[in-house]
Amino acid sequence: MDILINILAMTVPFSVALLLASLGEMFNQRAGVFNLGCEGVMAIGAFIGMLIPFMIGGGGQVPLYWNVVGLVVASLVGAIFGLFFGVVCVSFRAPQGIAGIGLQMFGVGIAGTLFRHFVGGTQSIPGLPSAPIPFLSKIPVLGEILFSHNIMVYLSFLFVPVAYYILFKTSWGLKVRAVGTHPRAADSMGINVNRTRYEALMVGGALAGLAGAYLSICQAKMFSDELIAGRGFIAVALVYFGHWNPVQIMLGALLFSLTQTIQYNVQGLGLSLPYEFFVMLPYVVVVIVLSFTSRNQRTAPTALGKSFNREIRT
Amino acid sequence: MNNNFKLLYKLSIIIIAILATLIISSAILLVLGANVPKTFYTICIMPLTKMGHLTEVLIRAIPLCVIALGVSIAYRSGIINIGAEGQMAIGVLSFTAIALSFPELPKPILLPFALLMSVLGGALWGFIPGILKAKLNVSELLSTVMLNYIAAQFYSFCLRIVMLDPAEKVNGSGTPQSMRLTSNIELTRLAGRLHTGIFIALVLAVLVYLLMWKTTYGFKMRASGAQSRAARYGGINVTWYVIFSMILSGAFAGLAGGMEIAGVHRRAIEGVTNNYGFSAVVVALFGGLHPAGIVPASFFFALLIYGATLAPRAVNVPANIVQVMQGLIIIVIVTTQMVLSNAYLEDKVYRMIVKNKKEVK
Numbered sequence: 001m002d003i004l005i006n007i008l009a010m011t012v013p014f015s016v017a018l019l020l021a022s023l024g025e026m027f028n029q030r031a032g033v034f035n036l037g038c039e040g041v042m043a044i045g046a047f048i049g050m051l052i053p054f055m056i057g058g059g060g061q062v063p064l065y066w067n068v069v070g071l072v073v074a075s076l077v078g079a080i081f082g083l084f085f086g087v088v089c090v091s092f093r094a095p096q097g098i099a100g101i102g103l104q105m106f107g108v109g110i111a112g113t114l115f116r117h118f119v120g121g122t123q124s125i126p127g128l129p130s131a132p133i134p135f136l137s138k139i140p141v142l143g144e145i146l147f148s149h150n151i152m153v154y155l156s157f158l159f160v161p162v163a164y165y166i167l168f169k170t171s172w173g174l175k176v177r178a179v180g181t182h183p184r185a186a187d188s189m190g191i192n193v194n195r196t197r198y199e200a201l202m203v204g205g206a207l208a209g210l211a212g213a214y215l216s217i218c219q220a221k222m223f224s225d226e227l228i229a230g231r232g233f234i235a236v237a238l239v240y241f242g243h244w245n246p247v248q249i250m251l252g253a254l255l256f257s258l259t260q261t262i263q264y265n266v267q268g269l270g271l272s273l274p275y276e277f278f279v280m281l282p283y284v285v286v287v288i289v290l291s292f293t294s295r296n297q298r299t300a301p302t303a304l305g306k307s308f309n310r311e312i313r314t
Numbered sequence: 315m316n317n318n319f320k321l322l323y324k325l326s327i328i329i330i331a332i333l334a335t336l337i338i339s340s341a342i343l344l345v346l347g348a349n350v351p352k353t354f355y356t357i358c359i360m361p362l363t364k365m366g367h368l369t370e371v372l373i374r375a376i377p378l379c380v381i382a383l384g385v386s387i388a389y390r391s392g393i394i395n396i397g398a399e400g401q402m403a404i405g406v407l408s409f410t411a412i413a414l415s416f417p418e419l420p421k422p423i424l425l426p427f428a429l430l431m432s433v434l435g436g437a438l439w440g441f442i443p444g445i446l447k448a449k450l451n452v453s454e455l456l457s458t459v460m461l462n463y464i465a466a467q468f469y470s471f472c473l474r475i476v477m478l479d480p481a482e483k484v485n486g487s488g489t490p491q492s493m494r495l496t497s498n499i500e501l502t503r504l505a506g507r508l509h510t511g512i513f514i515a516l517v518l519a520v521l522v523y524l525l526m527w528k529t530t531y532g533f534k535m536r537a538s539g540a541q542s543r544a545a546r547y548g549g550i551n552v553t554w555y556v557i558f559s560m561i562l563s564g565a566f567a568g569l570a571g572g573m574e575i576a577g578v579h580r581r582a583i584e585g586v587t588n589n590y591g592f593s594a595v596v597v598a599l600f601g602g603l604h605p606a607g608i609v610p611a612s613f614f615f616a617l618l619i620y621g622a623t624l625a626p627r628a629v630n631v632p633a634n635i636v637q638v639m640q641g642l643i644i645i646v647i648v649t650t651q652m653v654l655s656n657a658y659l660e661d662k663v664y665r666m667i668v669k670n671k672k673e674v675k
Binding site for chain 1: 337342345394396443446448450452455456457459460461463464467468470474475560564592595596599631632634635636637638639640641642643645648649651652653659
């Protein structure tokens with residue numbers, strides 16, 4: 001029982017990076033842009049997020065607000081990368097899949113290069129302390145699983161209904177869904193398709209950068225080349241799994257996070273398989289899940305992956 | 315619109331693209347506080363100055379060329395294979411498994427047999443995303459990346475436990491690597507570490523050209539990639555050609571893995587794939603998805619990859635800079651292609667220039 005609580009208590013904070021990146025990717029895809037560069041943007045975010053507290057404190061204790069600055073700057077840099085991807089895929093209308101791979105290599109490469117230059121080896125930072133919610137964290141079992149994490153965990157899960165509200169109840173959300181579903185109709189209604197796509201890409205980039213910074217500041221409390229480990233790609237897969245809906249994406253993020261946390265509790269569970277099999281588990285689950293969910297792609301934004309050119313008749 | 319203008323227009327766009335790449339790379343180098351001209355010299359020119367460097371460049375060009383040929387086949391058939399990294403790792407494992415199991419077989423049998431197994435291993439790993447794409451419409455971009463991670467973990471498991479060098483167990487150092495393979499499985503070396511695999515790569519380039527442009531099979535594959543719906547109406551079994559192109563693509567990556575062990579490392583070690591799988595995507599695009607372009611492109615990128623390994627010592631720039639440049643080059647290539655094929659933009663620029671001229675008169 002203890003081990004089960006342990007696993008579940010890890011699952012919740014570990015799902016945050018996937019959740020944030022995935023919600024960002026959801027905004028991109030709802031606007032019709034398939035951004036495979038999520039992994040690269042997360043790498044940059046993770047590096048920037050770690051660099052700021054590290055530079056200020058030299059690896060020692062830093063005032064809390066420098067961690068916040070790290071998170072904010074990481075999301076700003078992420079937004080700039082989203083903007084860059086917009087220039088390539090929205091303005092120049094480059095094919096999104098291959099351009100995304102380019103962005104991923106570019107981002108991971110820059111993060112690795114700057115990390116080696118400014119930090120050098122593995123350096124830990126104090127990171128964000130956990131902040132149990134008074135009273136609520138005292139509830140047996142549930143308190144430990146849900147209410148004794150750092151502040152970012154609560155904020156991220158609160159963001160799920162906010163994202164739902166933005167996407168389905170605001171006029172901006174309607175615009176995003178319109179340009180991702182039928183850009184030509186949206187255009188004739190006076191919506192600036194490219195501008196909306198740019199905005200969605202910047203929101204998505206900011207969330208991906210924030211997700212990366214969460215990994216380095218709040219979860220691992222350090223940066224390394226293997227920190228992201230395909231979470232950016234899993235986040236893209238989660239959007240398919242979650243049918244482009246924030247609530248289902250949250251459930252998906254928790255599920256994948258569960259498969260990831262099992263590898264840290266292998267010994268407690270008394271499993272004797274080599275640890276590699278547990279590390280590969282989430283990736284195997286992604287492939288299986290994709291195989292079963294790709295059939296019902298009717299829910300996908302219809303203009304997903306298609307660039308819009310208002311000067312060409314189709 | 316005259317032809318002179320068209321040529322000039324295309325040329326100037328390509329020059330702008332090259333300049334953009336150089337400017338962005340230079341900006342990153344400036345952030346690192348590096349000497350920009352000296353860094354470019356170290357990466358692009360220094361490896362050419364010594365014979366020892368040149369052979370090292372060539373051994374990196376071999377896997378790049380072979381994998382990029384496979385990637386280009388898949389790309390032409392409408393599927394982007396970024397899983398070459400995993401397919402190569404499986405190729406290495408299959409090759410090593412055969413080499414360790416039958417060390418006493420004579421070389422003319424053992425070497426082709428082991429290479430064939432590496433081909434089959436890679437083909438199997440390429441077949442999985444191929445069939446998922448064709449039958450279940452799973453995005454190959456995601457499935458190949460996931461299979462990369464799965465292969466990497468499986469590779470690490472095999473090296474650490476199944477194929478671990480007995481000597482490592484005795485010494486207790488526990489470096490995850492296989493035993494040194496027997497000499498009857500080695501590809502002959504020509505100079506330095508340069509091995510005969512270079513001829514295999516060149517022959518494959520010719521074969522890929524013949525397959526894709528001189529046979530109906532290749533035509534059908536390219537048709538499935540260019541216009542899959544039209545191809546289907548034309549009676550081409552698109553599903554099969556998608557799967558087949560992924561099998562071929564994986565087979566090439568697997569072969570590259572086998573040759574890398576037989577020619578260069580001679581034992582399965584960690585990090586043998588060395589990001590070749592991703593670099594090969596850049597090579598394939600840079601080479602215009604045509605063997606005649608891929609061969610020089612693979613040499614050029616091998617130069618960058620090897621040059622970048624010299625950079626940390628020579629100019630204090632981390633070797634990861636090559637990954638930055640590769641990512642940048644992909645983005646610039648796809649963007650440039652779109653601009654070049656945009657006839658409307660060309661027309662607009664032309665009219666703008668002509669109008670200006672008239673005003674001057």
